[in-house]
Amino acid sequence: MSVRFGGVLAVNNVSFEVRRGEVLTLIGPNGAGKTTVFNLISRIYSPTAGTLEFEGRRLNDIAPHEIATLGIARTFQNIELFEHATVLQNLLIGRHIRRRTSAWSEFFFMPSVRGAERDARRKVEEVIDLLELQHYRDSLVAGLPYGVRKVVELARALATEPKLLLLDEPSSGLNVEETEDMAFWIEDIRRDLGITILMVEHDMALVSKVSDRVVAMSQGEVLAVGTPAQVQANSAVIEAYLGTAGDLSSLRRPKTGVPAWQTLC
Numbered sequence: 001m002s003v004r005f006g007g008v009l010a011v012n013n014v015s016f017e018v019r020r021g022e023v024l025t026l027i028g029p030n031g032a033g034k035t036t037v038f039n040l041i042s043r044i045y046s047p048t049a050g051t052l053e054f055e056g057r058r059l060n061d062i063a064p065h066e067i068a069t070l071g072i073a074r075t076f077q078n079i080e081l082f083e084h085a086t087v088l089q090n091l092l093i094g095r096h097i098r099r100r101t102s103a104w105s106e107f108f109f110m111p112s113v114r115g116a117e118r119d120a121r122r123k124v125e126e127v128i129d130l131l132e133l134q135h136y137r138d139s140l141v142a143g144l145p146y147g148v149r150k151v152v153e154l155a156r157a158l159a160t161e162p163k164l165l166l167l168d169e170p171s172s173g174l175n176v177e178e179t180e181d182m183a184f185w186i187e188d189i190r191r192d193l194g195i196t197i198l199m200v201e202h203d204m205a206l207v208s209k210v211s212d213r214v215v216a217m218s219q220g221e222v223l224a225v226g227t228p229a230q231v232q233a234n235s236a237v238i239e240a241y242l243g244t245a246g247d248l249s250s251l252r253r254p255k256t257g258v259p260a261w262q263t264l265c
């Protein structure tokens with residue numbers, strides 16, 4: 001796919017596949033086009049050229065609100081939750097896209113609606129147990145620590161029972177311990193729930209730990225695809241990161257205090 005914003009070719013002829021059951025991570029310096037790829041897959045943006053397919057189905061003409069019903073869920077770089085609702089309510093709202101009941105049956109609270117309500121609660125409670133959120137289930141999101149909110153956003157995505165989970169910088173803003181917990185959640189989600197994961201991430205320790213394959217991007221293009229070790233050893237990838245080292249403000253530092261490009265080299 002390619003996408004142009006005025007004079008900026010944000011994504012230029014980018015092509016890759018996500019295999020069922022894998023964790024695939026997009027890496028690259030700031031401005032490489034990673035979030036734009038996520039926004040293309042979520043249908044927030046439309047490609048200027050190219051095709052997007054999910055399970056053999058062309059997604060180019062699908063509306064953004066239909067993406068979740070096809071089995072694609074996402075989290076955002078900046079957490080997007082209902083701040084003045086509880087954790088449980090946020091998850092139930094997330095779950096609502098699975099509802100197949102009509103407005104008519106909802107109005108009269110017919111048996112099909114009661115059944116759907118029970119299913120939603122059961123699924124949401126399963127996710128709360130899986131991500132160990134029991135302690136926070138009735139707390140307002142607004143009062144929760146940042147690290148817990150990140151897990152709640154992940155839980156809300158899981159409550160939709162996705163086949164493909166898009167995680168946009170799951171470790172951003174987390175401390176070392178919280179990042180390690182996030183790595184465990186990601187591994188559990190893939191192993192226990194069989195969900196395929198496509199992730200954008202800057203923390204190379206987390207990337208190496210959980211990813212089967214990595215796609216390295218720079219300036220809107222794919223530089224390399226391979227295992228984390230293969231991509232980290234790729235000279236074009238190293239150069240792309242070193243090329244930004246003069247502008248340290250554009251590099252995200254992992255919590256070790258080591259610049260991202262040093263962890264790559």
Ligand SMILES: Nc1ncnc2c1ncn2[C@@H]1O[C@H](COP(=O)(O)OP(=O)(O)OP(=O)(O)O)[C@@H](O)[C@H]1O
Pocket residue numbers: 005008009010028029030031032033034035036037
């Ligand atoms: N809506 C938009 N309008 C104009 N330009 C945009 C838009 N979205 C992204 N861009 C530009 O596209 C390029 C790629 O941005 P993108 O946010 O995808 O990079 P990124 O790799 O996700 O960076 P970061 O790691 O900082 O999130 C940048 O030059 C950015 O300014």
